[in-house]
Every structure is written in structure tokens, then in C-alpha cells.
Amino acid sequence: MRGRRLAAVPEEARIVDLTQDGRGIARIEGKTVFVADGLPGERVTLQRMVRHRSFDEAALVAVIEPSAERVTPQCPHFGVCGGCALQHLSPVAQLTFKQAQLLTNLARIGGVTPREILPPLGASPWSYRRRARLGVKYVAKKGRVLVGFRERAAPYVADLHECRVLAAPAGELIDPLAALVQSLSIAERVPQIEIAVAENGCALVLRVLASPGREDLERLAEFERERGVRIYLQPGGLDTVAPLSGDAPALRYSLTEFDLELEFLPTDFVQVNAELNARMVTRAVERLQPAPTDTVLDLFCGIGNLTLPAARRAGRVVGIEGDKVLVARARRNAELNRIQNAEFHAADLAAPCADLPWAARRYDRVLIDPPRAGAKEILPLIARCDASCVVYISCHAGSLARDAGILVREHGFSLASVGVMDMFPHTAHVEAMAVFVRQITK
Numbered sequence: 001m002r003g004r005r006l007a008a009v010p011e012e013a014r015i016v017d018l019t020q021d022g023r024g025i026a027r028i029e030g031k032t033v034f035v036a037d038g039l040p041g042e043r044v045t046l047q048r049m050v051r052h053r054s055f056d057e058a059a060l061v062a063v064i065e066p067s068a069e070r071v072t073p074q075c076p077h078f079g080v081c082g083g084c085a086l087q088h089l090s091p092v093a094q095l096t097f098k099q100a101q102l103l104t105n106l107a108r109i110g111g112v113t114p115r116e117i118l119p120p121l122g123a124s125p126w127s128y129r130r131r132a133r134l135g136v137k138y139v140a141k142k143g144r145v146l147v148g149f150r151e152r153a154a155p156y157v158a159d160l161h162e163c164r165v166l167a168a169p170a171g172e173l174i175d176p177l178a179a180l181v182q183s184l185s186i187a188e189r190v191p192q193i194e195i196a197v198a199e200n201g202c203a204l205v206l207r208v209l210a211s212p213g214r215e216d217l218e219r220l221a222e223f224e225r226e227r228g229v230r231i232y233l234q235p236g237g238l239d240t241v242a243p244l245s246g247d248a249p250a251l252r253y254s255l256t257e258f259d260l261e262l263e264f265l266p267t268d269f270v271q272v273n274a275e276l277n278a279r280m281v282t283r284a285v286e287r288l289q290p291a292p293t294d295t296v297l298d299l300f301c302g303i304g305n306l307t308l309p310a311a312r313r314a315g316r317v318v319g320i321e322g323d324k325v326l327v328a329r330a331r332r333n334a335e336l337n338r339i340q341n342a343e344f345h346a347a348d349l350a351a352p353c354a355d356l357p358w359a360a361r362r363y364d365r366v367l368i369d370p371p372r373a374g375a376k377e378i379l380p381l382i383a384r385c386d387a388s389c390v391v392y393i394s395c396h397a398g399s400l401a402r403d404a405g406i407l408v409r410e411h412g413f414s415l416a417s418v419g420v421m422d423m424f425p426h427t428a429h430v431e432a433m434a435v436f437v438r439q440i441t442k
Contacts, residue, residue: 010061015042018097022085022428026058033058036152037079037088039067069093074126074164081158083149084165084426091425095120098420098430105397106418110405118419118433121283123275125425130167130197130253131272134174136181138188145182147174147193165426167197167274173227177204180223186210194234196266198251203266205232205241220244230266238267257282258309262333268326269302273423280393280421280433281309284367287417287435288391290314294364297385299349299378304330304342306367306393311342314365318358319344349378359385366390374399376406383411390436395423397430407436414439 013026015038024038026046032055035046043065046058063070073079073087086094099120106112135157138145148160163171181190186208194205212220212233224231224244231244250263253270255278264270271277284306290296290313298307301319303326311317311334319342321327330344345358349370353359363385368375372395375382382390390413394400407413413436423431 010045010047012043012045012064015040015044020101020428022089022097024060031056035060038063039070039089041065041067042070076162077148077158077160080151081149081160082152083158083163085152085428087426091122091125091422094425095122095420095422098422098428101428101430102397102400102418102420102432105401106404106415109398109401110403110408112401112404112408112415114415114418114434116417118283118417120419121276121279121421121433122425123273123279123422125422126164127167127171128273128275128425129165129170130195130274131270132166132170132195134177134193134195136178136190136192138182145178145187147178147181166195169202169227169229170195170197173204173229176223176227180219181206183219184216185213186216194266196251196264196270198253198264200249200252202229203232203248203251204229205234205266207234209235211235217244232266234267241265241267253277255281255305255309258285258312260308260312260333260337262303262305262308263336264303264329268329269323271305271423273425276421276423277305280423281306283433284391284393285309285313287433288365288367288389290365295361296365296367297358297363297382297387298367298369299375299382300369300371301330301344301367302326302369304333304344306369307342307344308333308337308339310367311339315341317342318361318363320347320349320358322346322348322350349375351377353378353381354384361385363387364389367393369393370399372396372399374403376403379403379406379411383407383413388438392434392436394432394434395429397432400432400434404434404436412439413437 015024017025024035026033035058037060045061047061048056048058050057069090071090078087136147137157146157148158151158160174189210192207196203230248232241234241254261292315294314295316296310296314298319301307301321307317307319324346327344327346334342366387416435416437418434421431
């Protein structure tokens with residue numbers, strides 16, 4: 001619903017809560033007002049900017065009484081760049097906020113309450129992001145190319161010079177990348193750059209809507225050499241991504257607790273936060289508790305991030321993934337790590353799967369790491385496979401809550417435990433782990 005822009009005078013109000021996207025909530029004369037950068041408990045001066053029928057949107061003018069949890073944002077671009085929403089809130093308070101969002105969703109949407117709340121999983125809140133997609137735009141009024149995330153409240157590329165959340169060396173490459181693109185003859189035909197940082201290098205995938213000329217290729221190769229990065233060009237779909245300088249070694253990350261090293265390509269899905277991912281995998285396997293005699297089903301398995309650690313503990317693990325490219329990568333990772341008790345199959349998990357051979361088997365335990373839409377379509381299969389324990393990794397609290405309600409009310413499970421994981425510090429994004437156990441009926 002489109003609102004009406006205002007030229008309102010400043011007002012004072014008390015912030016009483018946070019929205020799911022991290023904005024402060026004030027109530028003025030019975031109407032809800034969303035205040036960017038306001039924190040619960042604060043008394044602020046605000047200015048309403050957009051009026052809607054049931055709520056208004058406001059800008060923060062000044063903080064009169066600050067929250068004890070308010071901190072000074074480290075990034076000079078905070079407030080303009082849309083990459084972060086909560087840098088002004090202490091990291092501990094961010095986790096508290098996310099846990100409250102998770103429990104509220106479970107209660108309101110799923111109608112379920114966990115028996116145990118797990119301690120939040122956190123990691124370093126800075127230089128954590130190993131995967132990112134940055135916008136690129138030549139802005140004629142500025143006379144230069146901009147590289148960065150989108151602005152907070154607009155579709156424009158933010159005017160950045162650094163990024164404190166991107167993993168090294170990517171966070172220091174904003175200005176150099178902008179200068180590189182600006183030097184190309186196709187500067188106005190490069191709309192985005194994908195970044196992938198691994199333990200053995202940093203890859204940059206440039207989306208190119210026109211073929212770079214000879215001098216362009218020379219400049220790209222020089223940047224690659226000087227910065228110690230690997231450049232890939234993407235003229236079309238994902239199948240067109242190719243390294244600039246011939247063959248390039250696969251990127252790698254380790255899960256040292258399980259003596260694993262996994263390979264991936266720069267456009268593959270991997271969890272954004274390497275440190276948090278390692279802790280997540282450890283907790284998932286601990287909560288799954290696979291025995292050497294157990295068979296484990298891993299749904300939405302990707303490149304084997306959870307499958308292969310589980311294979312170190314279980315008798316057999318079966319990984320299912322909709323992307324055939326990722327299935328091939330998972331098989332390759334099993335071979336590289338000399339794991340012989342894991343198998344992988346491609347299947348659309350949003351479509352009926354009951355007639356597929358792997359779906360007809362019995363499984364003792366299930367791992368599931370679905371996309372934001374959740375796993376509603378596959379829940380009946382999980383119920384039929386006779387598993388006693390399901391560990392569900394979620395990147396969307398709402399879909400997790402919905403699926404939790406279905407597993408509990410329709411399929412005989414109870415929600416044993418749940419906890420948030422801070423995969424995306426300084427954002428309102430809520431990542432969680434839920435553990436379901438099958439209820440024993442007498």
C-alpha cells in the first residue's frame with residue numbers, strides 16, 4: 001500500500017518494541033509509527049515521513065533518552081546502506097531480539113512452545129560475510145561507478161567506500177572494484193559483482209551484459225594479479241560463468257571437528273558465515289545424535305555441508321538436493337574426503353517424491369535445511385520414514401513456525417528444543433535450529 005508523503009513537524013515519543021525488520025515501534029494517539037533506528041525504551045524525537053491508513057513511517061531526529069543497549073555503529077555508511085539494520089544495537093541485544101522474534105513466531109503461527117530454549121549460537125560480528133551480491137552502477141551525476149549493497153530505503157546502489165561485514169579481503173575492495181569497472185569500456189554494462197571468500201582465495205564474479213574488449217581483459221587480469229583474487233565473467237545464466245584466466249582451482253572451506261574439507265564454486269550456495277556455520281554443524285550433529293547403526297536422511301543437502309559431518313558418525317547418510325550441480329559437488333566432496341557411507345540424489349523436494357526409491361526407505365534420523373519457503377511439501381514424507389529425531393535448520397522464522405505446527409499437530413512430533421543462530425549479525429535476519437522428537441504413544 002502506497003503512503004502519502006508528509007512535511008510534518010518533529011514529535012516526541014517512546015519506542016516500545018521492534019518490528020521484524022528492526023525498526024522501532026512508537027504509538028502516538030493510538031496510531032502505530034515505525035521509526036528507523038529507534039530502540040525499545042528510548043524516548044526520541046521523530047518526524048513522520050509517510051502516512052498510511054493503519055500506520056505511519058518516521059525518521060529518527062534525535063535520541064532524548066538512549067537505551068542501555070545502544071552502541072555506536074562501526075560502519076560510516078550505516079543508515080544509508082541497506083546491508084545492515086541493527087549496528088546501533090549491541091550484539092548481545094541483537095540475539096535477544098532475534099530469539100524473541102523466533103519464539104513469537106512459533107507461538108503465533110505454529111501454536112507450539114519448545115521444551116528447551118538452546119543458548120544462542122554466535123560468532124564474530126565483523127568481517128564475517130563470505131558470500132555477497134553487490135550492485136554496480138555508473139551514476140552520471142556523480143561521474144563515477146558505485147559498488148555496494150542497495151540503499152536502505154531506495155533501490156539505488158549505496159555510495160560505499162568499504163564494508164565492515166564482508167570477509168577479508170572483500171571488505172577493502174569496494175573502492176578498487178569501482179575504479180576497475182569505471183576503467184572498462186563496458187562500465188555501464190556491469191550490473192553486479194558476486195563475492196565468494198574461501199580459505200584458499202577470494203573469487204569475484206562480474207555480470208557482464210556486453211563482451212569486454214582486449215584492453216578490458218588486460219585491466220581485469222592486472223587487477224587479478226595485483227589483488228590476489230580470481231575473477232570470473234558471467235555473460236548469461238549461471239552456466240556461462242567462467243574464470244578469466246583459464247582453469248581456476250575450486251574454492252574450499254574446512255570443518256575441522258569432522259576432519260572435512262569441502263569444495264565449492266563461487267556461485268554455489270554455501271552458508272554466508274563460515275565461523276557460525278562450523279558451530280551450527282557441530283550443534284546439529286550433537287542434537288541429531290546419530291549412532292553407527294543409524295541411517296540419516298539429509299534434505300536440501302547442498303554440497304554436503306551437513307551430510308558429510310553426519311556421515312562421520314552415522315552408519316549411512318542419504319543426501320537429497322534439487323540442484324543437480326550441487327549434487328555433483330556433494331558427491332565430489334564425499335570422494336575427496338574418502339567418505340563411502342554417503343549417497344546423493346537429485347529431486348525436487350517441492351514436488352511429490354513418495355514414489356522415488358530413496359523416499360521409500362526407512363530412516364532413523366532426519367536433517368533438513370530448506371530455503372526461506374520452508375518444507376511444507378516434504379513433511380508427510382518425513383513423518384512416514386519413521387525417524388525418531390528431526391533437526392531442522394531454518395533461515396525464516398515464519399516458515400519454521402508453520403512447519404513446526406504441522407509436525408507437532410499432524411505428524412506426532414514434539415518440539416524438543418529450539419535456538420537462534422546469528423548467521424547475519426547486524427541484520428534482522430533470523431536463523432534458527434529446531435529439534436523435533438517423535439512422541440511415544442502407549
